[in-house]
Amino acid sequence: MLDQQTNERRLTIARAMAEAMAQEMRRDPSVFVMGEDIGPFGGIFGNTRGLIDEFGKDRVRDTPISETGFISAAVGAAMDGMRPVVELMFVDFFGVCFDAIYNQMAKNTYFSGGNSSVPMVLMTSTGGGYSDAGQHSQCLYGTFAHLPGMKVVSPSNAYDAKGLMTAAIREDNPVVYMYHKGLQGMGWLGTEPGATVHTPEEDYVVEIGKAKVVREGSDVTLVGLAMGVHNALKAADKLAEDGVSAEVVDLVSLVPLDRETVRASVAKTGRLIVVDEDYHSYGVTGEIIATVCEHDIGKLKAAPARVAFPDVPIPYARNMEQFCLPNADKIVAAYRAMQKAEG
């Protein structure tokens, strides 16, 4: 183990992702990276910086703006023995290439009766908060997690970002790796200092499908992923000032979903608030609440609550977008409403 006091090594998520890809490319010649502006530019979110200098343009391939073409090509390459990491620059652009993603990438293992696997990573940026409007700011976690055949992960910090990328590249099933732009450490996308954490240099794996209790508490469970974890941690700080002890669960993965960790936490606290930057309806928040309710409703001391993005297109105007986004104050207000309902 590294001694964090004397060998601290803080990385942004952008750097952690690039480091994991570089290490796997050194280890395994079948790994290559493909996408728009991922070569000399280093990715518009910084997550492929330095790769083309070390590995050259055959293994770090800049593509035209033709997502259907290059994501389909990645599926074919994966089925033919390669391990592509392919980038869909903004998840919002899935509309032009979803056949490649959910009819080919997600299903070809099943369609082939298990004779072919599709060991590829689709990395894609999510989230808003920096006024980039409704076609560059969505999360769409529920959209991807809903469809069978793909693993889905979304890190909240650089340590998990590196270990999840390494795990995703080594995984024989397709993995959708969703990284939140506001956690990348890129400045112009907003800055969340809590995402830039100590990250070991040696390679390691963060298990896909395992949630983490990132703060222990006894009065209420706050469940989130990616930016939602940071909102929940800030809410937990505010609640603590009033003597309320909040536990925070970082889902880390949506598929497979670690329902046991969520249920164990709610069994302890009896109260559940789910935080999600994806839309309110038909999404992660409803799935987490159902996970608890269909298991043992007797554990709940209050009706669960959700703090999510309202069911409207994401506004461009800063004041309107900020009004819609989840934040710590909304989580605290949800807890207060829960207390009031309990009497």
Place this chain on the structure above:
Amino acid sequence: MATDVTVPTDLWEGDLEAVITNWLASDGQAVKQGALLAEIMVEKSQFEVTAPADGTLTITQAADAIVRKGDTIGRIG
């Protein structure tokens, strides 16, 4: 003797302001010369600030601070 950590003067053209986007080393941490200390951004481009000497880092300009070429953002003593 302490050495100032300054914003390099040769990373970008003109007299544009920059913002410290991330400190990748902590206040009070022992650092080695050449280690990556911070990232600064100018018009969506990121640049690196590295340690000019071995020693203990003191951060004098926090993340989100607006800086210019040559500004002192920390000290290594």
